[in-house]
Amino acid sequence: MSAIVTSLAISTETLFYRHPQPLLLVDGVSRRVLEANEAALALYGWTDDAFSRLRLDDLWHPGESLPDFDALVATDDECVAYHDGADAARRCVQLTIRSLEPPPRSRWLVALQDVTRRVEAEESARRSERLYKAIVENAFDGVALLGPDLTNRTVGSRAAAALGFRTLELAGRDRRDLIHPADRNRFKEVVVLLDGRPGERESITYRMRDAQGRWHWLEGTLTNMVADPDIAAFVLNYHDITDRVRATEAAKDLNAQLERRMLHLQALRRIDMAITNAVDVALALDIFLEQVQADLKVDAAGVLLYDAHTQTLQPTAARGFDGDLDREARVPLGAALAGYAALEQRTVYLQDLQRDPRWGSVVGAEWQSSYAAYWAVPMLAKGQLQGVIELYATHTFVPDAEWFEFLETFADQGAIAVESVLLFRSLERSNIELQLAYDKTIEGWAYALDLKDEETAGHSQRVTQMTVRLARRLGVEGKELTHIQRGALLHDIGKMGIPDSVLLKRGPLDVEERALIEQHPVYAFDLLSPIDFLRPAIDIPYCHHEQWDGSGYPRGLAGEEIPLPARIFAIVDVYDALTSERPYRSAWSRERTLEFVREHAGSQFDPEIVEAFMAMVRAES
Numbered sequence: 001m002s003a004i005v006t007s008l009a010i011s012t013e014t015l016f017y018r019h020p021q022p023l024l025l026v027d028g029v030s031r032r033v034l035e036a037n038e039a040a041l042a043l044y045g046w047t048d049d050a051f052s053r054l055r056l057d058d059l060w061h062p063g064e065s066l067p068d069f070d071a072l073v074a075t076d077d078e079c080v081a082y083h084d085g086a087d088a089a090r091r092c093v094q095l096t097i098r099s100l101e102p103p104p105r106s107r108w109l110v111a112l113q114d115v116t117r118r119v120e121a122e123e124s125a126r127r128s129e130r131l132y133k134a135i136v137e138n139a140f141d142g143v144a145l146l147g148p149d150l151t152n153r154t155v156g157s158r159a160a161a162a163l164g165f166r167t168l169e170l171a172g173r174d175r176r177d178l179i180h181p182a183d184r185n186r187f188k189e190v191v192v193l194l195d196g197r198p199g200e201r202e203s204i205t206y207r208m209r210d211a212q213g214r215w216h217w218l219e220g221t222l223t224n225m226v227a228d229p230d231i232a233a234f235v236l237n238y239h240d241i242t243d244r245v246r247a248t249e250a251a252k253d254l255n256a257q258l259e260r261r262m263l264h265l266q267a268l269r270r271i272d273m274a275i276t277n278a279v280d281v282a283l284a285l286d287i288f289l290e291q292v293q294a295d296l297k298v299d300a301a302g303v304l305l306y307d308a309h310t311q312t313l314q315p316t317a318a319r320g321f322d323g324d325l326d327r328e329a330r331v332p333l334g335a336a337l338a339g340y341a342a343l344e345q346r347t348v349y350l351q352d353l354q355r356d357p358r359w360g361s362v363v364g365a366e367w368q369s370s371y372a373a374y375w376a377v378p379m380l381a382k383g384q385l386q387g388v389i390e391l392y393a394t395h396t397f398v399p400d401a402e403w404f405e406f407l408e409t410f411a412d413q414g415a416i417a418v419e420s421v422l423l424f425r426s427l428e429r430s431n432i433e434l435q436l437a438y439d440k441t442i443e444g445w446a447y448a449l450d451l452k453d454e455e456t457a458g459h460s461q462r463v464t465q466m467t468v469r470l471a472r473r474l475g476v477e478g479k480e481l482t483h484i485q486r487g488a489l490l491h492d493i494g495k496m497g498i499p500d501s502v503l504l505k506r507g508p509l510d511v512e513e514r515a516l517i518e519q520h521p522v523y524a525f526d527l528l529s530p531i532d533f534l535r536p537a538i539d540i541p542y543c544h545h546e547q548w549d550g551s552g553y554p555r556g557l558a559g560e561e562i563p564l565p566a567r568i569f570a571i572v573d574v575y576d577a578l579t580s581e582r583p584y585r586s587a588w589s590r591e592r593t594l595e596f597v598r599e600h601a602g603s604q605f606d607p608e609i610v611e612a613f614m615a616m617v618r619a620e621s
Contacts, residue, residue: 021111024056028099028106031056031069043093043114045086056110059083061090072097073108080115092116142218142240145233148226150191164211180207180215190222191234198227205241217245281305284417285317292389292410293319296403299371300392302362304331304338305418306385313338313388315362320392323367331361338362338388341376345385347407348376351396360390372396377407379415386415459576464488466572467540473616474568474609479536484565487540491569494524494541518553521545539563544570547604567606571597571613574604590617 016023016035022043025035036044036051044051044059060066061082072079076096083093094115100107144152179187183206190202201223207215220238225231289301300320304313313331334343338361341348350356353374359365360374373393379386389411399407467488471481495503498520502513509517524541528534543557543566550558575597578588588596594614601610 021113024051024110024112025100026056026097026108026110028073028101028103028108034107040112043085043091043112044083050086059093069097069108073099080119092119142220142236142238144236144238145231146222146236147233150234163208163216178209180209183207194222194224194234198224200224204238216240217242281418282317285414286319288410288414288417289317289319292391292414296391296406296410297393298391299394302360302390303379303387303414303418304362304390305387306342313342313361316387318362321363321367323363325362326364329361336361337374337376338390341378342385342388345378345380347378347404348374350374351398353392360392362390368392370394375407377411379411379418381412381415381419384419386418389414459580460489460492463491463569463572463576466576467569469620470572470609470613470616471565471568474564474612476564480565483536484540484568486534487537487565488569488572490524490528490534490537491540491544491573492520492524493527494520494522496527497523518545521554539565540569542566544573546570548601548606549603552604562606567609571605571609575613575617590621 016025017037019037020039022040023037024033024040026033033051033054033056036046036048041047041051046054056069057066061084064082067079067081071077076098078094078096080092080094082090084090092115094113096111098109098111100109146152187204187206190204193202194200201221203220204222205217205219208218209215217240218238219241220236223235223237225233225235285303289303292298293301298320300318302318302321302325303316305316306313310330311333313333315325315327315329318325331339333339337348337350337356337358350373352372353359353368354372356374359368360371360376371392371394373391373396375389375391377389377391379389391407464485468481468485471484476484498516502509502516505513521542521544525538528538528541543555543563546552546555546557546562546566547570548559548562548567550556575593578593578596579590581587594617597605597610597613601607
């Protein structure tokens with residue numbers, strides 16, 4: 001029996017010392033370590049002797065609170081504490097105390113387990129969690145975890161507060177409920193695109209509603225972390241770009257406004273060019289309406305001009321209508337929409353023309369059934385009514401202040417265009433009337449000269465008509481032909497400076513009288529050159545007695561030194577004189593006169609003009 005007990009004791013002792021778990025045998029009264037097995041020696045790094053001098057309390061790291069050992073024994077609870085070993089290294093130990101003998105001897109079996117790595121891992125996880133939470137909670141940009149069903153699992157408090165929410169208000173809420181309806185499909189498309197692609201991310205831009213119902217532009221990425229067991233969510237990172245979007249939109253609006261103003265200025269410039277160059281009011285108004293229609297984005301437009309004598313408006317130009325301009329219409333001031341705008345000198349605006357019993361006046365009412373919005377705008381220049389612009393649009397819209405500003409500018413410009421063209425036409429008529437008056441005066445002078453000398457009656461009219469025909473045959477046209485006509489009528493105007501005693505003398509002239517007669521071209525030059533209107537016609541009165549060979553007067557010009565009008569007229573003058581009756585001789589025949597002209601080609605007359613003259617006379621016979 002004693003052998004068996006001894007054997008069991010040895011076996012128990014061996015089991016204690018060889019047990020893989022660190023074990024201590026401790027006196028429950030003094031808490032002195034009685035025995036330590038090999039695993040405990042290895043855990044702490046002490047020898048048996050060193051352990052035998054320690055109390056259980058000595059294992060605790062300085063500063064660590066000691067547990068209630070009696071309570072641990074009584075409850076079999078576990079205790080985790082930091083212990084020091086022989087190497088002074090701190091290790092985390094989990095211990096359980098069991099009573100082997102009751103008091104008063106009181107022996108404890110202390111089972112130990114090194115849980116340092118586990119605790120460090122747990123602490124690391126807790127630190128990571130705290131760090132992540134701190135980052136999420138304090139991130140300036142938004143961070144949110146979305147479940148596979150897109151409900152909010154976690155939302156950063158700062159990001160939530162930036163949108164006026166508390167974190168708890170967003171938790172568990174379907175993210176799509178906060179997204180702008182126009183952006184929801186895009187958000188869904190990104191989620192579908194990421195489905196089945198763990199770890200992949202896609203960029204996304206969308207609008208999200210804040211607590212006050214305002215929309216914020218957000219930009220960021222959505223990452224698929226659903227397959228990660230530690231996350232199991234879509235990770236949404238975003239930042240608010242509302243200010244940037246608004247700045248961009250403001251810049252776009254400004255650029256659009258600048259572009260509109262540039263187009264507006266170009267339109268006004270084209271109207272200015274039309275005003276400058278157009279002499280026809282219809283053409284000027286057509287260009288004007290083209291720019292109005294394009295710049296103000298209306299479907300049709302027309303202009304009624306004001307007649308101050310009848311105090312009515314008359315349709316004058318239109319663009320964009322299916323029907324023709326109602327040219328027979330006469331709109332009294334105060335009548336119809338256009339007449340009211342003219343009388344009150346204020347813009348008339350109808351959002352729906354079809355609901356008003358009145359109609360526009362530039363085209364018939366039957367052509368206005370497709371139009372909704374209507375404007376009648378008076379055109380005023382220097383406070384004077386010039387007409388009314390009518391604008392038509394097929395859709396109802398309310399223009400902004402800039403549109404009305406452009407409209408008023410166009411109305412002013414249109415009034416200037418009308419005033420300028422009508423003024424030009426008035427000046428043109430006045431100029432024509434003045435030129436007619438000048439020509440009548442010139443004809444009167446020529447007629448007076450013919451009456452003064454009975455021998456040359458009708459001569460000025462005949463030579464003028466023939467000279468014009470010959471000049472036209474030689475290619476002269478336009479204003480040059482007009483100057484030749486006036487010069488031919490005034491060819492003998494210088495004879496007004498010759499005394500009648502010499503000019504009307506019957507019989508031969510003496511040398512002094514001949515010299516005086518030959519001064520009449522000089523008198524003509526002195527008389528006509530101060531008159532700007534007649535200066536271009538001076539060649540014939542001044543040079544028609546010059547001869548091709550230089551033997552003529554008053555300056556002895558030769559060849560092409562003699563102006564072309566004078567060379568033309570010289571032939572006609574001689575031809576008319578020779579074929580006319582004179583008191584001292586009979587009229588020559590046409591053939592005899594033509595022979596004389598041919599004989600003097602190259603001496604008295606320009607040979608080329610002689611040939612043209614001969615051909616003309618034969619063609620007219």
